[in-house]
Amino acid sequence: MKDFQLMKQGAEARLYSGTYLGKPTVVKERFVKKYRHKHLDDVLTKERIKAETRAVVRCKAVGINTPVLYLVDFDRRMIFMEQFVHSITLKDFIESNETDVLCNLALIIGKIIGKMHEGNVVHGDLTSSNILLVNLHNRDIFSNIEDLKIVLIDFGLAHTDCSAEDKGVDLYVLERALISTHAVADKIFPKIMEGYVKHYKNGSKEVVCKYEEVRARGRKRTMVG
Amino acid sequence: MVIAIGFEGSANKLGVGIVKDSVVLANPRITYITPPGEGFMPKETAQHHRQHVLSVLKKALSEAKIQTKDIDVVCYTKGPGMGAPLATVAIVARTVAQLWNKPILGVNHCIGHIEMGRLITGAKNPTVLYVSGGNTQIIAYARKRYRIFGETIDIAVGNCLDRFARVLKISNDPSPGYNIEQLAKKGEKYVPLPYCVKGMDVSFSGILSYMEDRTDNLLKEGYTPEDLCFSLQETIFAMLVETTERALAHCNSSEVLIVGGVGCNLRLQEMMSVMCEERGAKLFATDERFCIDNGVMIAHAGAEMFRSGTIMKWEDSTVTQRYRTDEVETTWRDD
Ligand SMILES: Nc1ncnc2c1ncn2[C@@H]1O[C@H](COP(=O)(O)OP(=O)(O)O)[C@@H](O)[C@H]1O
Ligand SMILES: [Mg+2]
Numbered sequence: 275m276k277d278f279q280l281m282k283q284g285a286e287a288r289l290y291s292g293t294y295l296g297k298p299t300v301v302k303e304r305f306v307k308k309y310r311h312k313h314l315d316d317v318l319t320k321e322r323i324k325a326e327t328r329a330v331v332r333c334k335a336v337g338i339n340t341p342v343l344y345l346v347d348f349d350r351r352m353i354f355m356e357q358f359v360h361s362i363t364l365k366d367f368i369e370s371n372e373t374d375v376l377c378n379l380a381l382i383i384g385k386i387i388g389k390m391h392e393g394n395v396v397h398g399d400l401t402s403s404n405i406l407l408v409n410l411h412n413r414d415i416f417s418n419i420e421d422l423k424i425v426l427i428d429f430g431l432a433h434t435d436c437s438a439e440d441k442g443v444d445l446y447v448l449e450r451a452l453i454s455t456h457a458v459a460d461k462i463f464p465k466i467m468e469g470y471v472k473h474y475k476n477g478s479k480e481v482v483c484k485y486e487e488v489r490a491r492g493r494k495r496t497m498v499g
Numbered sequence: 500m501v502i503a504i505g506f507e508g509s510a511n512k513l514g515v516g517i518v519k520d521s522v523v524l525a526n527p528r529i530t531y532i533t534p535p536g537e538g539f540m541p542k543e544t545a546q547h548h549r550q551h552v553l554s555v556l557k558k559a560l561s562e563a564k565i566q567t568k569d570i571d572v573v574c575y576t577k578g579p580g581m582g583a584p585l586a587t588v589a590i591v592a593r594t595v596a597q598l599w600n601k602p603i604l605g606v607n608h609c610i611g612h613i614e615m616g617r618l619i620t621g622a623k624n625p626t627v628l629y630v631s632g633g634n635t636q637i638i639a640y641a642r643k644r645y646r647i648f649g650e651t652i653d654i655a656v657g658n659c660l661d662r663f664a665r666v667l668k669i670s671n672d673p674s675p676g677y678n679i680e681q682l683a684k685k686g687e688k689y690v691p692l693p694y695c696v697k698g699m700d701v702s703f704s705g706i707l708s709y710m711e712d713r714t715d716n717l718l719k720e721g722y723t724p725e726d727l728c729f730s731l732q733e734t735i736f737a738m739l740v741e742t743t744e745r746a747l748a749h750c751n752s753s754e755v756l757i758v759g760g761v762g763c764n765l766r767l768q769e770m771m772s773v774m775c776e777e778r779g780a781k782l783f784a785t786d787e788r789f790c791i792d793n794g795v796m797i798a799h800a801g802a803e804m805f806r807s808g809t810i811m812k813w814e815d816s817t818v819t820q821r822y823r824t825d826e827v828e829t830t831w832r833d834d
Contacts, residue, residue, distance in 0.1 A: 283778050285748040286741065309773035310737040313689050365749075399698040403749050431698065443652075447698035454639070454646035455749065492652070 275301070285403070286322070286430065291357055294344055298357040304430075305351065319351055322430035326353060329395050329432035336393030338386055339408075339425040358425060360409040362416055365402035368456050379419055380462040384469020386424055387448075391441045391481065392474050398431025400448035402455060438477075442484030445470070446492070501806055502565060503572045505798025506556075508548045508588030509580025509608050510632055511539040515552075515559040516794025517570075518802055521618055525562035526788065526795040527555050535668045538661060545583035552591050559794065567599045574801025577605030578822035579633070585818040593816055603816050604801045604809060608792075609634060609824040613645060614803055615796035616758040620783035624834065626752045628743045628771070629824075631759035631792075632657035635739070637699055637746045638824055640832065645824045648746040649699025656735055657761045659703040663731055666714050667724050674791075679728045680764050686729020688722055694734055699745045701738045706731070736767045740774045747780060756783045763790040803831040 278292035278301055290301040304319045323346060330340045345354035364383075368376060383405065390397065397404070406425040407416055416422060433440060448466070452459035471478045500520055507514045514528035531547040533539050560567065575592035578585060589605075596603040613627050627638040627645070635656045637649035654662075657676060664675030669682070693709050695702040710731065717727060743755060755775055757768060763786055772782040789796070807830040 283748070285745040305777075307741075307774070308777070309740055309770040311689055311733045313691065314694070314733065314737055317691070318694065399745070401698065401749055431696070443697055447700060450700075451648070451698065451749070454641070454648045457642055488652070492650070 284428070285399075294354050297344070298359050299344060300341070300355050300357040302353045302355065303351055320348060323348060323351065323353060325398075325432045326429040328434055329397070329429035332393060332395050332434050333390060333426065333429075336389060336395075338390050338393070339423055340429070341425065341427060358406055358408045360412050360414050361406045361425070363403050364405035364407060365455065367407050367416060368402060368458065368462070373458055373461050375419065376458060376462050377465045379424075380465035381469035381472075382419075383424060384466035384471075385473040386426065387445075387466065388470040388472075388474030388478060390426070391444070391470075392477060394435055396433050396436045396440045396444040397426065397429060398433060398444065398447075399428060400444055401451035404428040438480040439484045439488070441481040442486075442488050445481070445485045446488045449489075501571050501802045502569050503574055503798040503802035503805065504559070504570050505606070505611075505794045505796065505801055506552075506573075506575040506588045506592045507608070507611070507792050507794050507797045508552070508584045509576045509578065510584065510792060511544050511547075512792040513548045513551055513555055513588070514792060514794035514797075515555045516796070516798045517559055517563040517565065518795055518798045519565075521799065521802075523795050524565065525559040526793050527558040527562065528791070528793050529555055530673065532672050535670050536665050537671070538665065541581045541583040544581060545587045548584050548587045552588060556591070556595070567595075570599060570601055572604055572801055572805040573599070573601050574604045574606050574797050574805075575816075576608045576611070576797055577817070578819035579608060580818075580820065582818070582820050585820070589816065589818045593813075602805070602810065603813070604804055604811050605816055605818070606797045606801045606804070607822055607824065607827045608797075609636070609638075610645065610827055610829075611796035611800040612758040613638065613756070613824075614800040615789050615793075616756045616783065616785055618799055619785045619789050620756060622754050622756045622783040624752070625754035625756035625783060626743065626747050626750055627756045627758060628739060628762070629759045630656050630739065630757065630761035630767070632661060632761075634759060635701060635703075636824060637743055639746060639750045639752060640829070640834075643828050643830075643832070645827070645829065647823070647825050648749065649701065649742045652697065652700050652702045653704040654707065656701075656703060656739065657759070659707045659735060660731070660761065662707055663710050666711055667727070669724075674760070676761055676764065679732065680766060682725045683728040683732045683766065686723070686725040686727070688726040688730075689733065690717060690722055690726065690730040692730055692734045694738060696738050696742055699742045699749075701742055703735060706734065732764075732766055736764075736770050739767065740770050743771065744774050744778070747778070753780045754783060755780055758785070758790060760791045763787040807831040
């Protein structure tokens with residue numbers, strides 16, 4: 275771990291960047307969370323590392339861009355993975371681009387999520403922080419969608435072999451994360467759904483039904499106290 | 500200068516509070532307490548509020564040492580909450596507003612908690628964990644609204660605690676959650692329980708039904724009620740801290756504010772503060788006077804609305820059981 279530099283503290287892990295076997299590498303360390311009971315912390319950490327590993331492998335198999343995993347170390351609670359050096363989060367991209375660019379991008383993102391669900395993976399934490407846009411020519415330029423590839427990351431809450439309801443929740447989580455974060459969400463999200471339905475032909479109908487159910491439940495919930 | 504009076508009675512607490520330019524003048528409250536094993540029902544709760552509202556109002560006025568003519572605005576909880584208790588208290592607010600010839604403002608209960616928390620703690624732009632008997636939300640301010648980043652997808656955390664208290668027949672006095680907290684301090688053995696987070700959302704119904712089904716057996720296996728309270732708290736609070744941390748990371752925020760009745764649980768506060776330390780953030784929390792439903796939170800949020808020019812027509816001074824935090828435009832915040 276020497277020569278690795280702390281890059282970021284994410285939603286549950288610390289991310290370090292450095293070189294491993296000659297390649298730019300991110301180490302994702304799910305450090306001990308002292309706030310929670312030791313037993314719970316151990317169980318969750320192991321589960322999350324397993325989930326992330328399994329989902330990344332499955333995603334690769336169905337043709338979705340995710341970081342290549344180099345090493346999984348349960349004892350040190352670490353995953354070593356490919357670093358996308360020339361990348362920005364979808365969150366930052368949304369805040370610095372025009373709506374029509376974003377709508378085009380949203381169609382593609384919808385297609386990717388459709389493909390992932392078709393491959394029976396739910397991400398579990400779809401937000402604009404967990405989608406990266408990577409420049410294909412190793413440059414820090416993100417102005418042209420044609421030069422970007424979309425990469426999904428952070429699969430700690432992912433599940434493989436999931437139901438239509440799980441997939442519906444996945445979409446609902448994404449919708450809510452976008453709406454609460456981005457002013458343009460009401461323009462983008464329908465495009466994501468459009469791309470999703472278009473790609474995921476035999477399956478999306480049931481998922482969209484479930485998504486609407488979950489959504490309606492949210493609206494109807496009474497809140498006392 | 501704004502003097503506001505606020506009436507709160509959306510659940511089993513009845514409170515009347517008075518603020519003068521963000522200074523609390525009076526905040527008396529009374530709680531409808533049911534026998535062990537029983538929850539509070541709308542009809543009886545409304546009856547309780549009807550019976551006590553005038554004496555609580557008198558107490559507030561005399562503690563605040565003001566004349567009714569000094570009041571600028573009468574505020575009440577418009578929702579969310581239980582229909583009958585909400586309506587009971589709203590009628591009183593409307594009546595006194597007419598009698599005293601003052602404008603009236605209906606306040607969103609959740610916004611009341613948030614603004615009260617900001618006032619008391621001085622938190623500027625926190626990510627808010629709002630946890631109570633009926634609500635579990637993770638909220639952050641953006642673009643003139645309190646946006647809901649995460650919430651429970653089924654029952655509220657306080658509801659889960661209250662109903663577990665009923666399984667163990669724990670007293671509801673002063674509150675089931677308080678008594679669970681005290682028992683949990685003596686718990687030692689940790690029972691692994693279902694843990695359910697989905698992104699920034701949480702779910703408690705699975706863990707509650709697990710407890711309802713398994714408590715008898717667990718007690719037979721040698722776990723004590725204290726162990727069960729301890730394990731339940733450790734599990735559900737870990738879920739809340741984890742999802743709050745997700746929102747914190749996603750919003751790049753460095754302040755956390757805990758509000759709502761469950762927010763006065765010291766174990767929850769402790770866990771949250773450890774999480775905050777691990778990422779250089781700061782925790783803000785209040786004690787039971789302000790965490791638990793009270794009149795001042797409604798008065799203060801109403802005063803903020805009043806100051807920013809919000810007006811409510813008489814015919815709009817109704818109540819609503821469903822009233823989401825993000826429905827309200829925060830006219831009083833311009834950051
Ligand atoms: N492989 C990677 N290449 C480049 N940046 C990354 C990579 N993985 C993560 N990041 C950055 O680190 C942040 C946190 O990583 P993430 O896997 O989402 O961890 P967490 O679960 O803690 O949120 C991401 O939002 C992204 O900005
Ligand atoms: Mg992340």
